[in-house]
Amino acid sequence: MLKREIYKLEGAKVVRDRRFCPKCGPGVFLAEHEDRFTCGKCRYTEYKKREKAEPSKAKPAAKQSKGSKSKTSK
Numbered sequence: 001m002l003k004r005e006i007y008k009l010e011g012a013k014v015v016r017d018r019r020f021c022p023k024c025g026p027g028v029f030l031a032e033h034e035d036r037f038t039c040g041k042c043r044y045t046e047y048k049k050r051e052k053a054e055p056s057k058a059k060p061a062a063k064q065s066k067g068s069k070s071k072t073s074k
Contacts, residue, residue, distance in 0.1 A: 006029060008015045018029040021039040030037040030046070037046045 006016065006018055008017055016029075018032065019037060020026050021028045021030055021042065021044050023042050023044050024039060028039060028041050030039055030044075035048055035050075037048070038044065
């Protein structure tokens with residue numbers, strides 16, 4: 001990873017793009033993965049929160065009674 005990928009210049013200020021590891025302190029960044037943040041030095045891991053999917057609004061399948069049989073052709 002290059003330093004230019006971790007820092008950005010905004011005017012005359014240097015801004016950090018990544019978060020620091022809370023255990024290792026400033027200077028050690030957390031790697032950002034699809035579902036988590038991890039520290040490569042101490043293996044600290046924070047999981048990202050997942051948004052709950054809305055329950056499907058599909059109707060449940062109709063139940064057949066014991067006495068009824070489905071009609072099939074042979």
